[in-house]
Amino acid sequence: MIRSERRYRRSFGDLSEGALAFWLLLPAGLLLGLIALYPVGRLIYTSFFKQRLSEGPQATFIGLANYAQALADDRFWNAFWNTVKIVVVTVPGALVVGLLLALIANLPFRIKWPVRLGLLLPWALPLIFVGLIFQWFFDSQYGIVNDVLMRLGLNREYWLIQPTLAFWAICWTIVWKTSSFVALILLAGLQVIPSELYEAAEVDGASRWQGFWRITLPLLTPAILVALIFRTITAFQTFDIPYAMTKGGPGTATETLAMYVRTESIENLNFGYGSALAVLLFLVSLAITVVYLRYVRGDDG
Template sequence: MSAVTAGARRASTSGGRTPPRRIPPSRPAQRPGARLRRWKNDLGGWAFVAPASLLVLGLSIFPAGWALLLSTQKWDGFSEPVAVGGKNFAKLATDDKFWDAVVHTGIYTALFVPASVLAGLFLAVALNRRIRFIGVYRTAIFVPFVASAAATGILSTYLFNPEFGLVNNVLRTIGLPAQGWLEDRNQAMVVIAIMALWGSAAFTTVIYLAALQDVPMELLEAARLDGANRWQAFWRVVWPQLAPVTVFTTIWQTIQAIQLFDLVLTTTKGGPLDSTQTIVYYLWHEAFVELNFGYGSAVAWVLFGITLIITVGVVLYGRRSGQEAF
């Protein structure tokens, strides 16, 4: 559950902007009972926030620290854990299967992220108008968002089934050769990306749609008056206005993409020939099938590191080029 939030950042900056602390001057004037009242007030505050906060912190900060400890151990969950220092990370550096997983995840990210950002942009532009049936179109495009990974996975194994699947059926009908899809090591990842796109295009579309409606109409009208055609007006006027949203959706979809797991589990289980083995799939397999909790935790920390680097990198790049997305 990683996340980068604009609201969150806003909250943190406002959190940091506390008024200069008023130090009570030696407090002789304090009446008896004031301290007690203060304690009661603190207690009252914590009574409101403690249940949710303890659950959230107890299920995140504490396990995250524990994962760091685990990553320096060799442990199968039953016998005594053995401290191995940095050996898990050293082993990871030369683990071919892990690097293959990194490459596969990279391929998926390269397929999915640009496709989902562009799809979101185009769909948002198409849906951002007042024409008949627009509500129907929006519903059709948004509704796959509620489909679970399990359902999507099972559905894709049928849709892309080489023999009975609808996709190959259509290909045959229009005279193209049928493909192996999920059973072909060069195509499996493409199919997963397509189905992921089906389920999540709604997200980028909604984000762009909201952003498009914030573009001042006057800008567009001015551009049209200056003789720009619609194409020019879009790319020269609207697109630059959307830059922060583009940075945001790119980071967000990238984080989602490098955490790909569910769809792999419900379609190919990492196959064929490990071609869809992703980082998280490898992590899951190492930790919960092979029971290498220490090694799995090391993979998890590397994943976290990659996420942080990408996020910080894109944000810094965005800042430097004058676009602030967060």
């Protein structure tokens, strides 16, 4: 082992550890810069220009005018608060449902693969496909949801036409789709909790409910935080499911910030303003990540 390490060092000209680490990480750094840093940098650069392709390919530098326009844009704030409401509803909803699914999947079944396969299926389905499926479920004429309501003697509802009902239909769909992802993360956390802790608690007379609150939840907190980080960031970037179900309607009642970015950039060909909106969305996601990471570091400290 020592001889092979010496030969490896000689092949790099007997570099120091720091120099060797630099050259080994350089290809990965270049690749990261190519696929991540350059697009983000280009996006920020474009956000300082007025560039609407419908008016020609020329771009005019306007500084922070696009950001000022966004902060004064009622449609931007409507899309922003729609996104915030989706985050507030779906992130805790996915966490609660995901925790229940993870606890069920962690039970000592003799044959566990059907249960865990059931967790994988919603997660594996494409987002746009899920949106189309639930659009049919909530269809006012032929949907399964209204069929069940009418069989129970209740009135037919126009789920995707009324703003409030459309919002809740989208939230239920997102929770169904994303709770399996949360469950998979929490299931991994549950499986590393030593069973001896539960056995000791049972000997001391603790009930299963007490074991859940005193053992499971505290030891599952790191996995919960990881799930919340990913779920919150993706919730702020919600696009596919609302677009497939309502396309932001009725009107702009369910339009999210990501959908507004698409409207300005793709439909209106307003690349400068669309880039500024995308940068604001990126900053929100970054701020959420920083808050979560500070909380995690505080717990570690």
